Amino acid sequence: MGEWSSRVIPIVRGLCLLYVTHKYLGTTVVTYGPSMLPTLGITGNVLLMERISTRTGKLRPGDVVFFRSPENPRRVVCKRLVGMEGDQVTYVVDPKNSDKCNAIVVQKGHVWVEGDNIYNTKDSRNFGAVPYGLVEGKAFWTLLPRKDFGSLAPKPK
Amino acid sequence: MGTPSVLWNVAKKCFTVGVISLTVSDLFSSIVPVRGASMSPTFNPKTNSLLESLSDDRVLVEKLCLSNYKFSHGDVIVFCSPDNHKEKHIKRIVGLPGDWVGTIYDVVHIPEGHCWVEGDNLASSLDSRSFGPVPLGLVKGRVTHILWPPNRVSSVERKTSRNRVSPS
Numbered sequence: 001m002g003e004w005s006s007r008v009i010p011i012v013r014g015l016c017l018l019y020v021t022h023k024y025l026g027t028t029v030v031t032y033g034p035s036m037l038p039t040l041g042i043t044g045n046v047l048l049m050e051r052i053s054t055r056t057g058k059l060r061p062g063d064v065v066f067f068r069s070p071e072n073p074r075r076v077v078c079k080r081l082v083g084m085e086g087d088q089v090t091y092v093v094d095p096k097n098s099d100k101c102n103a104i105v106v107q108k109g110h111v112w113v114e115g116d117n118i119y120n121t122k123d124s125r126n127f128g129a130v131p132y133g134l135v136e137g138k139a140f141w142t143l144l145p146r147k148d149f150g151s152l153a154p155k156p157k
Numbered sequence: 158m159g160t161p162s163v164l165w166n167v168a169k170k171c172f173t174v175g176v177i178s179l180t181v182s183d184l185f186s187s188i189v190p191v192r193g194a195s196m197s198p199t200f201n202p203k204t205n206s207l208l209e210s211l212s213d214d215r216v217l218v219e220k221l222c223l224s225n226y227k228f229s230h231g232d233v234i235v236f237c238s239p240d241n242h243k244e245k246h247i248k249r250i251v252g253l254p255g256d257w258v259g260t261i262y263d264v265v266h267i268p269e270g271h272c273w274v275e276g277d278n279l280a281s282s283l284d285s286r287s288f289g290p291v292p293l294g295l296v297k298g299r300v301t302h303i304l305w306p307p308n309r310v311s312s313v314e315r316k317t318s319r320n321r322v323s324p325s
Binding site (some may be wrong): 023068072132133135136 | 166172173176177184270296
């Protein structure tokens with residue numbers, strides 16, 4: 001009994017430590033889809049996500065963030081943070097069809113996110129400001145593809 | 158020779174216990190105190206302002222429901238407030254995605270991925286009637302049992318009110 005537990009407990013401790021790191025510190029994420037072109041490619045990027053900025057409230061407009069989709073709680077979505085609570089955000093409502101702009105003030109406890117590829121993205125312009133509680137973490141480093149290795153590009157003008 | 162290795166062993170044991178209990182409380186279930194009277198008489202039926210933190214109900218919150226986010230009408234859930242992510246609320250699910258819920262002023266359609274929550278004590282409850290449908294991603298667990306006080310230990314039943322909600 002004694003030696004069985006002395007072998008199992010370090011394994012259990014190691015797995016729990018992995019889980020705690022994944023949930024509270026950071027993890028790697030694979031992204032895919034066209035909504036963040038040209039910053040992130042269609043075929044997929046491997047990014048490092050950290051959760052400390054989210055917990056300490058150090059997110060700033062311009063950060064690439066991951067959040068649980070308000071339309072499907074089982075999906076985690078990657079977009080760029082454009083406005084924090086209280087900010088005024090101006091956005092093009094439907095870039096493919098018209099130039100009409102709309103300006104809103106981000107409500108308390110929410111953030112406004114937009115994809116870099118405004119022609120092919122579902123973001124706050126579709127589902128509104130996202131409650132801060134849905135934000136999972138901030139992407140701070142690209143691992144793959146090799147040519148993009150390093151910190152992420154700022155929002156293209 | 159004796160003291161540093163004893164200290165190290167104690168620290169290692171504390172670390173092991175801490176990490177394992179954090180994982181269990183995040184993935185399986187945890188025990189949470191219920192503050193306020195918004196869920197009276199299900200939780201905190203008597204508001205006693207003198208001894209509030211001692212007489213608050215303590216409930217068991219299970220986290221296994223977060224693997225597929227499938228809830229039923231009448232479930233009591235714990236969720237982060239949409240207005241302040243640091244606060245957590247405990248309310249009952251009255252409407253699921255696709256339902257139409259009747260409030261005093263109009264009828265609201267619950268969008269995909271959201272739910273409508275209300276407290277059992279409608280007179281003193283800050284819920285979806287104020288802040289609208291809540292995204293299911295904000296849900297942190299489901300309340301299954303009351304564990305304290307000992308004379309009210311029981312499981313928490315689903316309570317539905319069919320007259321205000323029409324399903325999708």
